Amino acid sequence: MKSYRKELWFNTSTRRAFINITPQVEESVKESGISEGFALVNAMHITASVFINDDERGLHQDYKEWLENLAPHEPIDQYSHNRTGEDNGDAHLKRQVMGREVVVAVTEGKLDFGPWEQIFYGEFDGRRRKRVLVKIIGE
Amino acid sequence: MKSYRKELWFNTSTRRAFINITPQVEESVKESGISEGFALVNAMHITASVFINDDERGLHQDYKEWLENLAPHEPIDQYSHNRTGEDNGDAHLKRQVMGREVVVAVTEGKLDFGPWEQIFYGEFDGRRRKRVLVKIIGE
């Protein structure tokens, strides 16, 4: 069995952002030399997500508005977590809806995707350096 | 390390449906000849889910009503995504709540399940042919 590990770094200019990281994950699969296996892609921070959906700007706007409705950022003092001095209580909730990680099959040396699947980094408390882990195992 | 891959196809007669796919995944584990490993089961389409829960009709009705409340199908024009000509903006949101994939342990050649765990395909934009990927790795 082979294994491969890489960290991807992000520093978004806005609090919330969705970034298509499919090219970096595809590159990782190539570098790994693994043709059959699983690729795990996970946020290493607990106010961010990795998820798979469509690379369509309108949809991303819908996600932002929907998540804001489900877990509003303000008022800040509605979250007990923010009594620690943080203002990111909402981000911990949003990340649970969108998920921490995806596991993608690797087949014949490629991400084994349906027609529209793309991998996104979802940032809910940005403006600082944060990481995504890519770990691939297989043969 | 062995690996196994299979696609399951669906074409539901209704927009939304939950289908128990446990027998097909169990069959895949048998076919794979893998006794210890992981089975990944994921929707290959971004308006559908794969999830694990109870095979109980009342619960499935609860899920449908709850998801419709969290992300209503209508009015269609509430979703920016639907400006692309689609009417499935809600389906992309519902799928995030229910999830894209499950990873199930394979132990002694069987899905390593708790007492009530069953795998479901969750369709939120049906009435066309769509796929689920089963990928198993192990020994």
Added chain:
Amino acid sequence: MKSYRKELWFNTSTRRAFINITPQVEESVKESGISEGFALVNAMHITASVFINDDERGLHQDYKEWLENLAPHEPIDQYSHNRTGEDNGDAHLKRQVMGREVVVAVTEGKLDFGPWEQIFYGEFDGRRRKRVLVKIIGE
């Protein structure tokens, strides 16, 4: 390829609880002797979750209130599932938001975590014995 399996048992004194199970999973990784691979940690029951987030009491209180708002326990008869004689319809919904499982990379014999990642058992219908599965594969 090596594989390792362990069950963790819980019996919470309250209906809802969050328990940090990171030490038990770290112990499992050690026992497995696996240095590079994946650890799957999943609830074996369908009214419980395994998820990764922060070990901060205020945040856990926020999760409880938020989930209660998204899927209230009462009135019991709002859920079709409860017509079976159960009163845990809400717990099946809450578990979908928080997730069934996490997959964590194992690197150099350790859980490959970001700075604040901790693994939690999330109980939404407790006061009876329930299990979490830890399955690790790799080399």
